[in-house]
Amino acid sequence: MEYTQLGRTGLKVSRLVLGTMNFGPQTDEADSHSIMDAALDAGINYFDTANVYGWGENKGRTESIIGNWFAGDPGRRDKVVLATKVYANMAASTDAWPNHDKLSALNIRRAVDASLKRLRTDHIDIYQFHHVDRSTPFDEIWQAIDVLVQQGKILYVGSSNFPGYKIAQANEAAARRAGTIGLVSEQCLYNLYERRAEMEVIPAAQDYGLGVIPWSPLHGGLLGGILKKEVRGGRRASGRAADTLADPAARSRIQAYEDLLDKHGLEPGEVALAWLLTRPGVTGPIVGPRTAGQLASALRAAELELSEELLAGLDEIFPGPGPSPEAFAW
Template sequence: MEYTQLGRTGLKVSRLVLGTMNFGPQTDEAASHAIMDAAQASGINYFDTANVYGWGENKGRTEEYIGSWFAQNGGRREKTVLATKVYGSMNRQSETWPNDDKLSALNIRRAVEASLKRLQTDYIDIYQFHHIDRLTPFEEIWQAIDVLIRQGKILYAGSSNFPGYKIAQANETAARRGMVGLVSEQCLYNLAERRAEMEVIPAAQEYGLGVIPWSPLHGGLLGGIIRKEFEGGRRASGRAAEALADPVTRGRVQAYEDLLDKHGLEPGETALAWLLTRPGVTGPIVGPRTPDQLASALRAVELELSEEVLTSLDEIFPGPGPSPEAFAW
């Protein structure tokens, strides 16, 4: 496994990030533990989760699975760089009340204590803001984070789904307080969705944040979806189905699969390998539902794409171009 430094921190993290979103909704506790064991044995040391994962009536279940895995000891927690998130309400829809969500100091304080309990640990390496909060000022957010850092309950703060200007606002506010600020940004970024190249990734690079792309296969669109349909396998759903309904997108995906067939490459592994070539990217998040899916993701780290393939991929899925020229579109 390859390792890199996370932004401007001293943390050494794996070039793949284990996403745990499927633990609970699609993968039971025993299988989740098996995947985490396999990931750690392969050298993946960066695990990502969120307090709301488990979803619906089962919010928090994913963190609980990770906590029960840590409780088996064997150095599991010590070998893991643990990231979780705060923002969404943890209550049932009928039981919401003011201050039970978003990034108020009160919710941050309550949320971190609840996550620590579910995760069965006394600290979180990277505590991430799951979305921007348009109402809470960053002065309040950083005051709450500063308290948690001083208490030893978190080490760093990160963001998720932030636009470039919010990354700048957050870190400028932190700098005025003498704080490190955000150290990572999780953003939607893949071959089929490259708008992060316009502002988010340049802002992250300017402020020294590690970039952690989520949905590297764009909901399965880049995982050989047309081939699977043709072979009678799982049909596209969700984001992938919506995208394939557009003839232009379907044509690009077909060209993508044809290109990889020509070069003897697997679509999912290629999409991950492409992200690993992108400037500023620390490592994409992979969310395996089975050990076999994890094994496929691991092969991507060793895959070297030729210049011919990289050029062809840019032709099929052109990016927006360099900023600020991209804004002339």
């Protein structure tokens, strides 16, 4: 496994990030623990979760699964760079009150303590804002973060789903506060099919020294050989992938993608991950395996080298938007 610095920090992280969103809803606790064991054995040291994972009445379940894994062998915690997120309302649907969500100082303080309890750890390495909060000023957010850093409860702060201008606002506000490091990472939707982050989000992250952590690298399975699986009678497209394939033009592009990789004898899902590892500014994509087999496929992708010919072919099928303002102006 290769390692790299997370943005401008001294923190070394693996070039694949273990996403845990499926732990609980899709993968039971025993299998989740086995996947985490295999990931750590393979050298993946960057584990990502969120307080809301588990969803619905099971919000927080995923953090608890990870916490139980740490408790099973306390030595694991020192090997893992642990990231979680705050924003969603964590109260039960019958007990939702104001201030139980978003990024107020009150909710950040409450959410950190709850995550620490579920994760069974005394600190979170990277605490991430899961979404922008248009109602809370960054001065208030950074004041709350400064206190948590001083208390040793968190070490670094990242963002998720932030537009470029919010990355700039956040870090300019941090720069006004002595000793506040600001955002060090941004998790964004970014993959071969969905490249709009290249216009402003990734350039902003690079300019401010943030590591880019793409989520949904296979675009909901769309880039994982979905058409070939349909022909073989396997898992059919659902959600975002099914909506996209309903468009004949989009379906044609996915068919061209799969045909290109057949020509090169490569697996679509592995190429989609490997492509992200070639992109400027990308620290590593989040892989969210439901099974050990899916983790093994992601690990193969980390070793895959893509030829210039193949990269050019991928750009032809999925051209990026280009940088802004040229992407939408003269």
